Amino acid sequence: MDFILQGILQALELLVRGDRETYSAIVTTVKVSSCSMAASLLLGLPLGYLLGYFTFPGKNGLRLTVDTLLALPTVFIGLVVYAFLSNQGPLGNFGMLFTITGIAIGQTILALPIVIALTATAVESLDHSLRLTLISLGASQKQIFLTSLWEARLGLLVAAIAATGRVLTEVGISMMVGGNIKWHTRTITTAIALETNKGQFATGIALGLILLAMAFSVNLSLSFLRRKA
Amino acid sequence: MKSILQMRGVQHRYNGRPVLEIDHVDFKTGSITGLAGPNGSGKTTMLKLLSLTEACRTGTVYFREKPAAPFINNNRHRVTLLPQEPYLLKRSVFENIVYGLKIRGEKNNLNELVAMALDLVGLHESFAGRQWHELSGGEAHRVALAARLALKPACLLLDEPTASVDMESARNIRKAVLMARKEWGTTLIIASHHRAWLNDICDRIIYLYNGRILDCSFENILLGPWEQRNNNQFVKTLADDQEIFVSRPPYPDASSVIDPKHLKVSAATPGKNEKSLIGTVTGIFIDNHFSGPRVHVTCGDHRFIASTENDIFSMDNCRPGKKVTLIYRSEDIIWLPQ
Amino acid sequence: MKTKVRKQLSNLVAILMCSLLFVISSYAGDRQLLLATTTSTDNTGLLDYLAPMFTKATGIELKWVATGTGKALKLGENCDADVLLVHAPTAEEKYVEQGFGINRRELMYNDFVIIGPAADPAAINKKELQLALETIRDKEALFISRGDNSGTNKKEIALWEESLSTIPEKESWYLQTGQGMLATINVAAERNGYTMTDRGTYIKYEANHKGSPPLVILVAGDKSLFNQYSVLEVNPERCPKVKNDLAKQFSDWMAGAEAQKAIDDFRLMEKQLFTPNAGR
Numbered sequence: 005m006d007f008i009l010q011g012i013l014q015a016l017e018l019l020v021r022g023d024r025e026t027y028s029a030i031v032t033t034v035k036v037s038s039c040s041m042a043a044s045l046l047l048g049l050p051l052g053y054l055l056g057y058f059t060f061p062g063k064n065g066l067r068l069t070v071d072t073l074l075a076l077p078t079v080f081i082g083l084v085v086y087a088f089l090s091n092q093g094p095l096g097n098f099g100m101l102f103t104i105t106g107i108a109i110g111q112t113i114l115a116l117p118i119v120i121a122l123t124a125t126a127v128e129s130l131d132h133s134l135r136l137t138l139i140s141l142g143a144s145q146k147q148i149f150l151t152s153l154w155e156a157r158l159g160l161l162v163a164a165i166a167a168t169g170r171v172l173t174e175v176g177i178s179m180m181v182g183g184n185i186k187w188h189t190r191t192i193t194t195a196i197a198l199e200t201n202k203g204q205f206a207t208g209i210a211l212g213l214i215l216l217a218m219a220f221s222v223n224l225s226l227s228f229l230r231r232k233a
Numbered sequence: 234m235k236s237i238l239q240m241r242g243v244q245h246r247y248n249g250r251p252v253l254e255i256d257h258v259d260f261k262t263g264s265i266t267g268l269a270g271p272n273g274s275g276k277t278t279m280l281k282l283l284s285l286t287e288a289c290r291t292g293t294v295y296f297r298e299k300p301a302a303p304f305i306n307n308n309r310h311r312v313t314l315l316p317q318e319p320y321l322l323k324r325s326v327f328e329n330i331v332y333g334l335k336i337r338g339e340k341n342n343l344n345e346l347v348a349m350a351l352d353l354v355g356l357h358e359s360f361a362g363r364q365w366h367e368l369s370g371g372e373a374h375r376v377a378l379a380a381r382l383a384l385k386p387a388c389l390l391l392d393e394p395t396a397s398v399d400m401e402s403a404r405n406i407r408k409a410v411l412m413a414r415k416e417w418g419t420t421l422i423i424a425s426h427h428r429a430w431l432n433d434i435c436d437r438i439i440y441l442y443n444g445r446i447l448d449c450s451f452e453n454i455l456l457g458p459w460e461q462r463n464n465n466q467f468v469k470t471l472a473d474d475q476e477i478f479v480s481r482p483p484y485p486d487a488s489s490v491i492d493p494k495h496l497k498v499s500a501a502t503p504g505k506n507e508k509s510l511i512g513t514v515t516g517i518f519i520d521n522h523f524s525g526p527r528v529h530v531t532c533g534d535h536r537f538i539a540s541t542e543n544d545i546f547s548m549d550n551c552r553p554g555k556k557v558t559l560i561y562r563s564e565d566i567i568w569l570p571q
Numbered sequence: 572m573k574t575k576v577r578k579q580l581s582n583l584v585a586i587l588m589c590s591l592l593f594v595i596s597s598y599a600g601d602r603q604l605l606l607a608t609t610t611s612t613d614n615t616g617l618l619d620y621l622a623p624m625f626t627k628a629t630g631i632e633l634k635w636v637a638t639g640t641g642k643a644l645k646l647g648e649n650c651d652a653d654v655l656l657v658h659a660p661t662a663e664e665k666y667v668e669q670g671f672g673i674n675r676r677e678l679m680y681n682d683f684v685i686i687g688p689a690a691d692p693a694a695i696n697k698k699e700l701q702l703a704l705e706t707i708r709d710k711e712a713l714f715i716s717r718g719d720n721s722g723t724n725k726k727e728i729a730l731w732e733e734s735l736s737t738i739p740e741k742e743s744w745y746l747q748t749g750q751g752m753l754a755t756i757n758v759a760a761e762r763n764g765y766t767m768t769d770r771g772t773y774i775k776y777e778a779n780h781k782g783s784p785p786l787v788i789l790v791a792g793d794k795s796l797f798n799q800y801s802v803l804e805v806n807p808e809r810c811p812k813v814k815n816d817l818a819k820q821f822s823d824w825m826a827g828a829e830a831q832k833a834i835d836d837f838r839l840m841e842k843q844l845f846t847p848n849a850g851r
Contacts, residue, residue, distance in 0.1 A: 091650035091812060101651055102605065102636065133320035139286040140314040141333035141380065145304060151332075155323055183636035186619075202614055202753045203779060 011209025018210055025186070025195075030214065033191040036104050036178070037171045040111035044119050044167055047112075049160065052123025053149060067124065073117035082180030085110040089181065102183040107191075110177035115167040122166060126159020127152060165223060172219055192218075236298065237262040237388060237420050238283055238312070243292030245278055245444075253278045253444040255292075260388075260420060267431035268424035269450075270441035276424040277317065279441065280390045283422065284314035310337055311387040315394060319377030326351075326368070327361040330380045337384070350379035353412055355405035371402030378406055382413055388420045389413055395427055407434075432520055442490075445570045449492035452538040455479070455566065457486040471533030478508045478563045488569045495565035498528050498541040498550065498557045510559045512537065517551050526551075530559060604817040606635040607644075607652035609722055610751040612800070613637035615771045615844055620837055621830060628829065629820050639751075641720030647671055647803070650810030654818035656825075658769075658800045659722035661729075672803035678825050679834050679845040680799045683726060684773060685790035686756070687712075687765035695765070700793035704734040711744040713764030717755050718747025722798075727767045730795060760785045769798050771844035778840045800845070802826075826850060 018026045055066065087093050089101040089109075100106040130152060138148045153160065175193045182189035184198060192215045199207040238260040245253040253275045260266055260283075268276045281287045282294055285303045293300045296312065313333075321329050330347045331339075339346070348358050354375040368376060374394075381389060391410065395403035407430065413419040425431055431438055440447040459467040459482050468476040479489060503509045512532035519526050525543045528551045529536060539559050541547045551557065612618050613635065622633045636643075636652065640659045646652040648671045655672060657663060666672045685703060687695070693712035695703040707714055717724040731738045739745040746764070748755045752772045759766040766786075768776075777784050802822045807815035824830050826849035834847040 091810065096650075096812075102634070131320050133316060133318055134322075136281075136286055136314075136316050137320040137322075137377075139303065140284060140316065142310045142313070142336050142384070144336075147336060151322070185634045185636055188634055200754075201610075201751045203757050203776070 007205040008209055010206035012213060014206050014210035015213040019214065025190075026211070026214070028187050029190050029192045029195045029211070030218070032104065032189065033172065033193070033215070033218070036107045036111065036182075036191060037168065039104070039108035040115055040171050041164070041168055043108065043112040044115035044171075045164065048116050048119025048163075048167075049123055049153065050149075051116075052120040052163070053127050053153060055120060056124035056127030057152070067121075070117050070121050070124070074121060076114065076117070078114060078174040078176030079180065080176070081110050081113050082177040085113065085177065085181050101181065102185060102189060104182070104189060107178050107182040107189060110181045111171045111174065114174060114177060115171050118167040118170060119163050122163030123156075123160055126156040126163065129159065130156055161226060165226065168222055169219060172215065172222075235259075235261055237296065238422075239295040239298070240279075240283070241293050241295065243282065243289050243294070245282060245287075245290050245292075247278075251444060253282070255279070255444075255446055258439070258446065260422060261436075263414070263418045263420055264436045265414060265421040265423070265434055267435035267438040268422065268441060269426075269428065269431060269438050270424075271454075273443075274441040275444035276441055277392055278444070280314055280392050280422065280424055284312050284388075284390045286314055310384070312390065313381045313384060313386040313388070314390045315378055315381055315392065317392040317396065319374060321365040321368070321373055321376060323365055325361070325365070326363045326376050329365065329376060330361070330383050333380055333384050346383050347379075350383040351376075353382050353409045354379045355401075355408070369399075371398040374398045375402055375405055375409075378409060382409060385413075385417050386419060388422070391421070391423045391425075393425055394423065395425065395430070442488075442569050443571060447490070447567075447569070449490060449567060451490040451569075452493055453491045453496065454569075455489045455491070455535075457482070457488070459487075471535055473533035475510055475533055477510065477566075479566045480563055480568075483568050484571060487571070489566045490569055491561060491566045493527055493538045493540045494525075496537060496539040496559050496561045498530070498539050498547065499560045500550065500558070501560070503560050506562050506564075507560050508563060510537075510561070512557060512559060514551050514553050514555050514557055516553055517541075517548065528557075530557060532559070602630055602817070603632045603634055604814060604821055605651075605653045606633060606656060606821070607642075607646040607654075608635050608637055608656040609640050609643060609658060610637050610753075611658070611723070611769050611772050612656055614751070614753055615775050615839065617771070617834070617837060617845065621825075621833060624829065624833060625821065625824055628824060631817050631820060633821070639717075639719045639721035640723075640725065644671070647805045650805065650813055653805055653814045654821050655803045655805065656800065657722055657803070658798055659725050660799050660801065662722075662725060663801055663803060666803065670806055670809060673806045674804045674819075674822060675801050676803075676822055676826055676849065677799055677801045678849050679831075679847045680797060681770045681845050682791065683723070683767055683769055683796040683798050684788045685765060685767050686759070686773060686786045687789050688760075688763050688785065689787050691789060692763070693765070696789045698790060700730070700790055700795060701734040703790045704731065707744075707765060708735060708739060708742075711742075713744050713746065713759075713762055714739070715755055715759040715762065715764045715766040716745060716747045717750065717752065719749050719751075721751075723752060723767070723769060726798065730767070733795060756786065765789075774839045774842045774844050777842075782840065799848075 085106065086101065088095050089106050090096055100109065134152060134155060135148060138151055143151065173193060175197050178191045178194045179197065182191065182194065184190050184194040192211050196208045196211045199211065236259040240255050240258045243253060243255045244251065268279065270276050282289050285294065285301055288302050295301060322332060327347055330350055331343050334343060334346060347361050351358060351360055356372065356375055389410065394406050394410070398406070410421060411434065414421055423431065440450055442451060455469055455477060459469055459479065461467055465481055467479050467481060469479065470476055510532045512530040514528055514530055516529040517526050525540050526548060528539045528541050530539050537559065541551055608618070618635055625631065625633055636646065640657045640662065643655055643657050644662065644666055647655050663675055667675050693707055693710045695706050698706065716727055728738055748758050752768055753776060755766055756768055756776050773788065802825055804815060804818040804822060805813045807813050831847035831849055834845050837844055
């Protein structure tokens with residue numbers, strides 16, 4: 005139990021002291037998650053909009069598939085991505101295994117269903133009169149798309165926060181695809197796994213608290229969207 | 234260019250269910266047309282098709298005598314629709330009003346245009362700063378109208394514009410709509426249950442029932458069930474056991490209608506083909522659109538609108554509370570389409 | 572809308588960063604060597620100690636993935652690593668036979684020890700290895716195994732087979748954690764059980780507990796407890812993309828005088844963890 009208290013103190017110590025390994029893990033985590041979040045939002049927002057907005061044959065089946073993908077375990081994704089990026093796999097030539105890019109690819113696969121499913125829900129719960137109003141004011145298809153997304157911004161914010169949370173805290177993909185290589189692909193979460201495995205529980209707690217602080221600052225910066233709405 | 238909007242051979246359905254079937258209708262430039270009909274008669278659908286917000290399944294809508302459709306060229310910039318429950322975007326009143334202007338690339342004079350639009354609907358300039366959630370129902374409705382008026386549209390289509398608003402908002406909306414016509418020659422098409430208002434301002438009124446245009450007005454709708462008397466005689470029995478005689482219904486539970494001008498208050502005895510009904514007068518009205526006064530008569534529990542001659546004798550005969558005889562012919566009772 | 576522009580801008584920045592990262596990560600690969608190794612070389616801190624020396628001597632940056640021996644060998648088989656440092660001689664010889672690895676070279680050794688609670692409920696202290704294992708089985712004393720196909724695990728299973736002609740896989744007193752050495756030791760400590768570990772990791776464990784750990788060494792010295800570490804190069808004929816020239820330099824350096832001495836000098840709590848034995 006006292007390792008929790010120790011952990012709190014150690015967290016402050018690591019940050020203030022500028023511990024190189026800790027800061028390396030922080031930077032790696034930031035790099036990887038910004039990449040995967042950017043990619044999953046860029047792909048997921050339009051796809052989610054299409055899924056939520058239009059009716060087409062097979063829509064229910066597609067929605068069911070996306071919702072099921074929400075439950076993909078990270079180690080499973082890690083294993084599959086490893087198989088693809090390995091030198092024995094089809095994408096082996098790109099040398100992305102054990103790199104940040106490789107982890108980002110896996111995390112994008114993790115975050116994409118979240119963004120798509122929640123965006124589709126947010127768009128579906130838009131007032132049906134919105135489309136009619138926009139057309140009657142003369143909007144084009146593209147303007148309807150952009151304005152609808154902006155109107156649904158609260159729901160989209162939820163999608164972004166949920167996806168970010170999942171991506172920041174996953175271990176399975178980072179470990180399997182990244183290899184937890186010190187200075188290169190060691191993220192905060194893989195560092196926690198390592199320290200815990202070595203029995204260094206206090207350090208594990210410390211790193212966990214640092215991760216929480218990172219998540220908090222991300223949500224804080226996104227709160228401007230909530231204010232406007 | 235006489236007709237600004239036209240429909241030809243239009244058939245429309247939702248989920249396979251036919252909702253509108255109009256062969257031929259024209260709207261003259263600068264005219265005010267009313268659309269009347271019960272709920273579900275297709276008024277909203279017709280407005281949606283005319284305003285180019287939805288595409289017809291079959292048939293064509295013409296704008297300025299050229300075929301038009303949603304999202305094709307900029308016609309949708311000149312025809313605008315105020316839906317029954319207009320939606321305001323989650324932003325300020327100002328932003329809502331300029332949305333349509335910005336789409337059209339208007340960048341200058343935004344403040345003046347907003348002020349003008351607000352003034353037209355009877356709202357003060359300071360309203361521009363309010364947020365969408367700080368408005369009452371009537372104010373929101375007026376802002377939605379202002380957003381459309383700011384575009385100075387060639388055609389303004391309104392779906393029940395005064396149905397769910399407070400009295401002052403209704404008054405302001407009515408005023409604004411007429412002002413648009415006066416200032417910019419905007420053609421108006423208004424669907425409303427407010428018959429008195431429609432009668433007052435419209436050049437003509439189109440009656441819709443089950444998606445089709447009727448030739449007659451339908452103040453007097455008669456619903457089934459119908460009982461068969463002789464070979465071709467069918468009747469509807471009223472609450473006081475009087476019977477209305479009709480021809481054979483085209484299908485069970487058909488509805489029928491009789492134009493007031495075919496239901497006359499008369500002191501004479503019914504002729505060979507004529508039938509009669511006895512009722513009590515509840516009111517007498519004058520109307521721009523109809524020649525002669527309209528008399529409201531209650532027979533049994535059914536209210537009818539009948540006509541009478543425009544002379545002192547006839548009108549005197551129709552004092553409210555007086556018992557009168559109504560004369561009609563079975564063949565004047567028209568069956569409504571399914 | 573200002574905030575909308577701001578959001579679009581930050582998206583753009585993130586995309587640019589990503590593309591930059593892609594470029595950087597694919598570019599900076601030249602003088603880097605990827606080593607797949609076991610948790611014992613990593614957790615003891617040996618690699619952290621040797622890596623800077625290696626870089627100084629050869630200019631090559633050493634990156635390593637520390638997993639169990641099983642996974643390390645698999646990575647080599649998949650051509651995802653350049654060189655391996657493991658401690659499972661039987662598996663390694665088979666590996667070379669199958670053509671996955673070449674130039675197997677013994678580097679250093681230590682030994683395995685059986686540790687248990689200081690109170691020693693099964694009374695196996697200072698017994699001969701075979702007798703000790705038989706006693707554990709007879710008394711049904713709790714034994715914690717790594718159960719993860721690592722070098723240590725393979726050795727442990729081989730010892731059971733030698734002593735008892737059978738593996739106590741399904742016995743109620745035999746627990747498999749599926750985790751690394753230190754984690755397994757912790758489980759043993761919590762459950763008051765026995766376990767087998769390499770001496771290097773035990774000394775690290777001792778150091779973590781500042782010299783008074785709950786588990787102590789009870790059985791040691793038997794020649795079957797010998798723990799040999801070797802380096803293998805991933806076969807470049809099977810894996811043309813592998814950096815075999817750098818791997819050779821690593822293998823040569825580790826067997827060379829400088830590294831061997833460094834290994835000999837490596838201490839934790841003034842105890843030696845590994846004994847160099849290259850070329851002997």
